[in-house]
Amino acid sequence: MIICQCNGISxxxxxxxxxxxANDRNDVIRACAAGMGCGxxxxxxxxxxxxxxxxxxxxSLLVLELAAS
Ligand code: FES
Numbered sequence: 001m002i003i004c005q006c007n008g009i010s011x012x013x014x015x016x017x018x019x020x021x022a023n024d025r026n027d028v029i030r031a032c033a034a035g036m037g038c039g040x041x042x043x044x045x046x047x048x049x050x051x052x053x054x055x056x057x058x059x060s061l062l063v064l065e066l067a068a069s
Pocket of ligand 1: 003004005006007034035036037038039040041042
């Protein structure tokens with residue numbers, strides 16, 4: 001799904017940018033240009049960043065729990 005209409009950037013591209021190390025919207029802008037235009041997509045970009053980071057944190061916690069058991 002296209003999230004950033006100005007630059008034609010999909011949710012998949014934004015999620016990949018976060019998985020590759022983007023921590024905030026400025027990092028995402030540098031990585032894939034989502035949000036570098038009118039700014040209308042920024043709330044959606046930030047939601048995707050939060051969701052990806054939460055998913056990564058849950059995965060890390062699961063690995064730690066498995067390692068401790
Ligand atoms: S829709 Fe993303 S910057 Fe305009």
